[in-house]
Amino acid sequence: MKVTIRDVAKEAGVAPSTVSRVLSNSERISEETKAKVREAIKKLNFKPNAIARSLANNKTQTLGIMLPNEIENSFSNPFFIQVMQGISLYASQYHYYVMYAFAKDKKDELKYVKELTDNRRVDGIVILKAEVQDKTIAYLQEMKFPFVVIGHPEKLDETLWVDNDNIDATYRVTEELIKCGHRTIGFVGANTEWAVSKDRYEGYKRALQAYGIDLNERYIYHGKEFNELTGEEAAKRLVELDELTAIITTDDLIAVGIKHYFDEVGIDSKELIGFNNTAIGAYQNPPLSSVDINAEKLGWYAGKLIIGQLEEKRQEQTHYIVETEFIKRKSK
Amino acid sequence: MKVTIRDVAKEAGVAPSTVSRVLSNSERISEETKAKVREAIKKLNFKPNAIARSLANNKTQTLGIMLPNEIENSFSNPFFIQVMQGISLYASQYHYYVMYAFAKDKKDELKYVKELTDNRRVDGIVILKAEVQDKTIAYLQEMKFPFVVIGHPEKLDETLWVDNDNIDATYRVTEELIKCGHRTIGFVGANTEWAVSKDRYEGYKRALQAYGIDLNERYIYHGKEFNELTGEEAAKRLVELDELTAIITTDDLIAVGIKHYFDEVGIDSKELIGFNNTAIGAYQNPPLSSVDINAEKLGWYAGKLIIGQLEEKRQEQTHYIVETEFIKRKSK
DNA sequence: CTGAAAGCGCTTACAG
């Protein structure tokens, strides 16, 4: 029924090993033989069995990506699907396939990763959102299993990673606002125990400093989560500060929270900047300015790094910094 | 290095075939032998190689899901990621893995599906958004390759599918509005050549009829796409109809388009209903009522159908209708 | 440049 390499060999009058070499386009096969074999392949409509190939050469040509199972997050944020898209687009160029799994928590993630690696279903793993003491990363390192992390891992050496430069991102946004004449710029972020929060705050501070503007603690609010509530809480404090002409936030949801509160009390004079460039922000009225983090590119480069390592072993580049883009939507 | 079934056999003092039978928990192996083998497995930390197993029994335990590569869509709509989540959650229960790929267009999708099936990388395929004359479906049918489609396929017989009941969805929304006292209800949808559009319009019509309300063509607008522009165009027409107390739309983006236009001209007296329950709608001010289509459940049942077929061959159930949920957010 | 043979790590009739 199913046509195998044997059938092709018989048809072409060569040995199976020769057919195999033609498939991998070996240089040691003459052009005539190749032509003969290829004809037979076409005639019989032969398709190599990927599984058999995998078993023989110990390569699955597939990547595994672990997704956090945070409904709320994936609900409002296209980040994950864009990352997945980027990886897939890169991978398919190199004939790699991508498996995904949603992990309920970090423990579940580790369980999954063990499954995937133990059973040799994948050649490499992509991890998202590394924690400070990441168990999965520790495991993968110990096993010497190829992986790449999207987001800053703890120890940079010897691990492949790709991330945005979050310091630079808010630095540039702040700078842009300053250049537009703003001098009293607020900042609203989430928990600064997270690297992302810390970095975005850092960029804001550095820009103010660079332009000789004093940091005013009253203009700053550090909430807990990247959500609307944080925005609302901040808005209640900031609403009294009439001198504030612009507010930078670290997430569109935070900005939306502020905006909704301001809408209610009738304030529409402040420049509000979101982050992550989500549809939620883009479809506010008026649309929110935001910072695009290029999630698809993050995925693309993650694919590039891991496949690079799998194919070449020796790697020059061990990480990529993906640029962010300030999207101005509202001209006041 | 890598421990195989041979090593376990040696350790336990049995034949490799016996170890294999213990792995699959064969009934023909005595409990003592099982215990002995399991101990050896534990001692050596043996993990069966999934690829070898796949080759031997011709089952990959993996599903392939084809995603349309529509950036804009996945950007604003969590549909895809939710479907993927649902499939994955179901699949993992049965130790199935899921591969995904983004297809640029239908032609690309077919190419991918051929790759996956030709190379025997997957046991079954999940297709999203079937077209009327779907080439991929035709191919899969011809090949007799197991698949399931999310969304109504053309020929229902013998193909597995899962979908919402879109007629019922708008019927219930319309009914709800009528029960709240609305008598002049508008409807704004996209191109009625698509089944989804047609069905949602149908549900609206039927509800009106059921409650003895005449259909008024002036209250109805059929745009082109499921987007903001359609909403704006509709709003320009409907804005003059003061008697309209509510408007049902077939997408949150359409509703948002209407809302933004109404905001500008200062109308906030009409009940506006979105569809798909996206974050965009939820974070409008005030938040939009919408219809949740339960994308995760669509995925879950798709997984259930395809895995059911793969495991049992004979299938009682060939489709599932996933209920929708009317989410009321704004109480006027 | 090509072939025969062994091997990748499992499973599964077949035999007992």
Add this chain to the structure above:
DNA sequence: CTGAAAGCGCTTACAG
């Protein structure tokens, strides 16, 4: 209840 053997469909040293 268990084992020896063949097989799944490829690849790749080894030999020539």
